[in-house]
Amino acid sequence: MKLRHKLLLGSSLLAVLPVLVTGGLVSGLxxxxxxxSLVDQTREQLTTIAELKGEQLTEYxxxxxxxxxxxxxxPELVTAMRAMLAGYQGMSGDSIALNSEQQQALGSYxxxxxxxxxxxxxGEPVQMDTPLAALGDRARALQxxxxxxxxxxxxxxxxLNAAADGSTYSEAHAQHHPRIRDFMESAARSGGYEDLMFIDADSGTVIYSVGKNLELGTSLAEGPYADSALGDVFRRAANAPSPDDVVFTDFQSYLPAFAAPSAFMATPVHDGTERVGVMAVRLSDARINEIMTSRAAWRRVGLRETGETYLVGGDGTLRNNSRFLVEQAPDYLAALRQAGVSTAVVDRIEASNNGVLLQPVExxxxxxxxxxxxxxxxxxxYRNEPVFTSYAPFAVGDVNWGLIAQFDESEALSPVVALRDSVLAGSAAVGLMLLVLGGGAGWLFTRTVVRPVHHLESTVRQIAAGDDKARANMTTGDELQTLGDAFDSLLDERIAQYEEAARExxxxxxxxxxxxxxxxxxxxxxxTVKVPVTEDVTGPVADALNQMVSEIGDLLNDASLVAERVGLxxxxxxxxADKVRQMALEEGSEVDAMAAELDAAAQTMAEIAELAERCDRTAAQASETTGTALETVNGTVQGMSLIRELVHETEKRIKRLGERSQEISGIVDIINTIAERTHVLALNASMQAAAAGEAGRGFAVVADEVQRLAESSRNATSQISGLVHNIQVETADTITTMGRTxxxxxxxxxxxxxxxxxxQQTRATTIELVAAVKEIANGSQRQSATSLTLQQKAAxxxxSTQKTRQRLEEQTVQTKALVLNSNNLLESIRAFRLPERKHNEADEQQEPRAIAGGNHARSSST
Amino acid sequence: MDLQPKAPPSLPEAAHEWRSPVAALTRFRGVTPDSGLPLVSASPQQAEERWAVPVADYWLMVAPELGCELVEWSTPCRIPNTPGWMRGVTNVRGTLVPIFDLHPLLAEAGKKADGKPMLFVLGEGEQAGALVVNGLPYRQRLDSRLAPTTPPELPEPLAARVKSAYRHNGEWLLDCDLTGALRDLGTLAAAV
Structure with missing residues (x-):
């Protein structure tokens, strides 16, 4: 930058800088x-909104x-739970067994x-084979x-009111399900319920659910969903000390409901002092979303264009959807990606259009x-956008959440930015006007300073162009004239020194x-050349050069000798090297053959290991089958014992029946005796009546009738006696048969x-066989692994052999190159015309040692 | 249930005075009598009837007007120095009654009596005597179906007391003066 420009710039800055500094200070303050002021206002507003949301959540x-x-x-719910439980426990045996087609349909689902x-x-794809395999017979039938x-x-x-399987469970279901469903559907809107379940307190089995998801019929104590939020809430409710306790679990991804975010509330159900079971409800995130997003009416509640409220769970993820996912999904997802959220999480948020349990907030x-x-x-x-945040804790039972209300900083401070811009614009206008005025004054001042400087510059340019006679001869009378005189004197002295140096x-x-x-x-x-030695500064150089040439000549003679020996x-x-390479080739062939044999051995061992593993599985299956057979036989033994007891009881009853028939026989004898005596009495009466003549005629009629009745009684007792006798005979036969039975x-x-x-012995033997086969399988696997290791080592x-061969090949090449280089070296040395070597007997004798040690040979030749 | 008495069945004129017990008890509607029971009283011609008493291989027939009684067997009190068919005496309602056993006289030698033994008492008071019978007596009508026949050989004094003999269904029916026979036997026993 020229002096004129500097002076002009300086004067302008002096005029503008105070204005700019003043404007900046005013703008900053x-x-x-x-x-x-805006921050205080925002704090109050966000804190109020957060407290309002907290009250709404507490009320909900x-x-x-x-x-x-x-x-x-x-009481009707208690009755329903008892009926469902009884119906569930009544499901047993072949009545609930599914045929192959039904099993296939369930598996396909x-x-x-x-x-x-x-x-x-x-949701993310999952393997459902394990949950399916964990289902019991009742769960399979219900599902x-x-x-x-x-x-x-x-x-x-x-x-569906009830299935047409004819079970007592379905009868209870048909009776109680419509009323429970009506309750849940009426309460779902205000309570946000998704499902209602009955759980057996003893076994933890989900015996009923309104929505019929995959937890139906499974045990929450040891089933596939025991570790879910439902299993947790069941255990806490089952162990709750008071019937009025209601427990709550935080939202989790719940697989039976297609991995939907779900929270659970549960309470024990009592009938008097008896605990009947546990009732649990599944809550969705919809109701919380409505509260926290004000049903998508953020502006109406004072959250302007960028404000929102949300809940953060203990796992650091959202419990309700972000406003930006609802209003500006593409920008929101892009912001998440830029903020470092993993692509998989962002993709799942985009696919489900839901950030609950997915969106991290750290x-x-x-x-x-x-x-x-x-x-x-x-x-x-969480989008990495600067915001004003009001935060507070929020607790539901034992679950702690963070309640956040926030505004984007850009929106909250937009009035400040506008104020700063206006102040800076005014300062800039004043500064520009002062810049013009200061620039004119500076130009006038610069002219008086710059003219002598230009004359001095012109003089220097003439000297540089070769005009040794040019001088400044300044007449300004100020410091610039003193500078010009000093410059002229310096020029005179320097030109004289320059001419003397040119001659030398x-x-x-x-x-x-x-x-x-x-x-x-x-x-x-x-x-052989000798450099002439002069008396000036080059003389020592020439002398040193001659000395160096003499030394190099001797050195090259020695090098020639060494090169000949190196070539040999x-x-x-x-x-x-050729011999070694040949041996390496032969060794490589042997190693290849050995590796091929090891490959074959490893393959054989792998087949043996696989065979042993199949044997292991077959033996385990045999052990399981034997166990089942043992259980069947034990059941048969118990059944036979029961039959034996029943037969004993039947025999006792039949014996008592025989004893009763004996008593009947005695009574029949008594009746027979009475009949006989009655007959005799009637006969006597008839005789007396006959003896009485006409007076006993009527009495004779009665006596005849009594006699007939006595005769009929005798006949009847005789028949009864025969029947009783037959009963006794058949009873005796039956007792004999029972004895044989x-x-x-x-x-x-x-x-x-x-x-x-x-x-049992077979089972023990099978278990030993299984253990032996397993040991064989393990040994085979170890041996197979060892073979693989050996195979790897052979490889x-x-x-290594191949590398060795390659190295030898390279060594051979290098050796060839060494021979060639030694020849080239010898030829190169011989290209020099050297002074005569001093050849004597001592050198000849030193030659062998020179091969072994070059330094010593060179010193000897020297 | 309608308990109005039903019209009695048409009965013979002779039975209008007396209704049999069976007819009297079954005269109400809904009750049917046993077909084996008589609806009318016995015939008044009982004078032609006899009591047939089983003794050994014979049925001894006695007139109904004699006054007789059947008594359970009780071991009699033997009378010393009397024949074997004189079994002794027994107490029948305060009266000592001699007991005669005709089985040794009428049965084949060595043949034991069948059935339960009973006493058939004839007469009353001091004139009573008892006969050992092997079964219950029945009333036998003497009508045209029974034709008299030559009586079998019987020991005395019974043979003299047989008035007529009948053969019916392979059995001997002997119409005899049994009171007189017992009196003869008593005399005979006293003479021993």
Whole structure:
């Protein structure tokens, strides 16, 4: 930058800088004041909104808790739970067994229908084979009839009143399900219920659910969903000390409901002092979303364009959807990606259009709220956007959440930015005007300073162009004239010194030319040249050069001798390398053959290991089958014992029947005796009547009738006696038969017990066989692994051999190159014209040692 | 239930005075009599009837007007120095009654009596005597179906007391003066 420009710039800056500094200070102060005011206003607003949302959440959860507690005390619900439990426990035996077609339909639902619906709802694919295999017979029957064979799709399965399987469970279901369904559907809108379940307190089995999802019939104590949020809430409710306790679990991804975010509330159900079971309800995130998003009316509640409220769970994820996902989904998802959220999570949020349990919130405000603190902060949010945040803790039972209300900083401070921009614009206008005025004054001042400087500059340019006579001769009378005079004196002195140096330089050039000619001859490999030595500064150089040439000549003579010996050694080395390479080739062939044999051995061992593993599985299956057979035999033994007891009881009863028939026989004898005596009495009466003549005529009639009746009685008693006799005979036969039956049963029981003992021995033998086969399988696997290791090591040896071969090949090449280089070296040395070598007998004797040690040979030759 | 008495069945004129017990008890509607029971009283011609008493291989027939009685067997009190068919005496309602056993006289030698033994008492008071019978007596009508026949050989004094003999269904029916026979036997026993 020229002096004129500097002066002009300086004067302008002096005019503008105060204005700019003043404007900046005013702008900064006003901005800070305005910003502080806006921050205070935002704090108050966000804190109020957060407290309002907290009150709404408290009211909602209190309402749900009161409703669940009241419904659990409903006598009709207790009756329904008892009926369902009795119906469930009555499901046993062949009546609930599914045929192969039904089993296939249930399996198809698990592996196809459920997984397809799960994928459609944005869930990650899961393997459903394990949950299917964990189902018991009752669970399979319930899930087939109420889920797989349900004519209504998922979400509408509650429309089925009862399955047509004819079970007592379905009877109870048909009686109570419509009323429970009506209650849940009426309460779902206000309570946010998705499902209602009955759980047996003893076994933890889900015996009933309104919505019929995959937890139906499974045990929450040890089933596939024991570790879910439902299992947790069941255990806590079952162990609750008071019937009025209502427990709550946080939202989790719940697989039976297609991995939907679900929270659970549960309470024990009592009938008087008896605990009947546990009632649990599943809550969706919809109601919480409505509260926290104000039903998508953020502006109406004062959250303007960028404000929102949300809950953060203990796992650091959202419990309700972000406003930006609802209003600006593409920008929101892009912001998440830029903020470092994993692509998989963002994709799942986009697929499900739901960020609950997915969107991570790891801000300091969320961590402070989860730690139980409340406050206000200014920091980046989960999108990495700077925001103002009001945070506070929120607790539901034992579950702690963080309640966050926030505004984007850009929106909150937009008035401050506008104020700052206006102040800066005014300052800029004033500065520009002062810049014009200051620039004109500076231009006038610069002219008086710059003119003498330009004259001095012109003088220097003339001297530089070769005009040694040019001088400044300044007449300004100020410091610039003193500077011009000093400049002229300096020029006079420097020009005189320059002419003297030119003469000395020409003489030196001549000496150097002579020196270069000698060096040129040396460069033609003629080391016999002598450089002329002069008296100037090049003389020592020429002398040193001659000395160096003499030394190099001697050194090259020695090098020639060494090169000859190196060439000889290289050729010997090449022969040796050729032999080694041949041996390496042969060794490589052997190693290849060994590796091939090891491959075959490893393959054989792998087949043996696989065979042993199949044997292991077969033996385990045999052990399991033997166990089942043993259980069957034990059941048979118990059945035979029961039959034996029943037969004993029957025999006792038949004996008592025989005793009764004996008593009947005695009574019949008495009746017979009475009849006989009556007959005799009648006869006597007839005789007396006959003896009385006409007076006894009427009495004779009565006597005749009594006699006939006595005769009929005798006949009847005779028939009864015959019948009783037949009964006694048949009873005796029956007792004999029963005795034989008991003997047969005892013998059968003994045989069944023997079969059980033999089955037990077979089972023990099978277990030993399984252990032995497993040991064989393990040994085979170890041996197979060892073979693989050996195979790997052989491969390593093979690789090493190949590398060795390659190295030898390279060594051979290098040896050839060494021979060639030694020849080239010898030829190169011989290209020099050297002074005569001093050849004597001592050198000849030193030659062998020179091969072994070059330094010593050189010193000897020297 | 309608308990109005039903019209009695048409009965013979002779039975209008007396209704049999069976007819009297079954005269109400809904009750039917046993077909084996008589609806009318016995015939008044009992004078042609006899009591047939089983003794050994014979049925001894006695006139009904004699006054007789059947008594359970009780071991009699033997009378010393009397024949074997004189079994002794027994107490029948305060009266000592001699007991005669005709089985040794009428049965084949060595043949034991069948059935339960009973006493058939004839007469009253001091004139009574008892006969050992092997069964219950029955009333036998003497009508045209019974034709008299030559009586079998019987020991005395019974043979003299037989008025007529009948053969019916392979059995001997002997119409005899049994009171006189017992009196003869008593005399005979006293003479021993």
């Amino acid at each position: 006003s901005t800070n004041l305005a910003e502080q 959860f209190g309402y749900v808790e009161r409703q669940i507690r009241a419904y659990s005390e409903d 698990y592996t196809d229908g459920f997984v397809r619906e799960l994928r459609r709802r944005g 087939y009839h109420y889920i797989s064979a349900n004519p209504s799709p998922a979400g509408f399965r509650q429309e 801000t300091r405000a969320a961590q402070a709220a989860l730690a139980g603190r409340r406050g206000f902060a200014r920091e980046p949010d 330089n020409e003489h030196l050039n001549n000496s150097i030319i002579d020196l270069l000619r000698a060096v040129s001859q040396l460069s033609q490999h003629d080391l 050694a290289s050729r010997r080395l090449k022969l040796q 008991i003997s047969e049963v005892v013998e059968g029981s003994r045989m069944a017990e023997r079969a059980g003992e033999q089955m 390593n040896v093979q690789l």
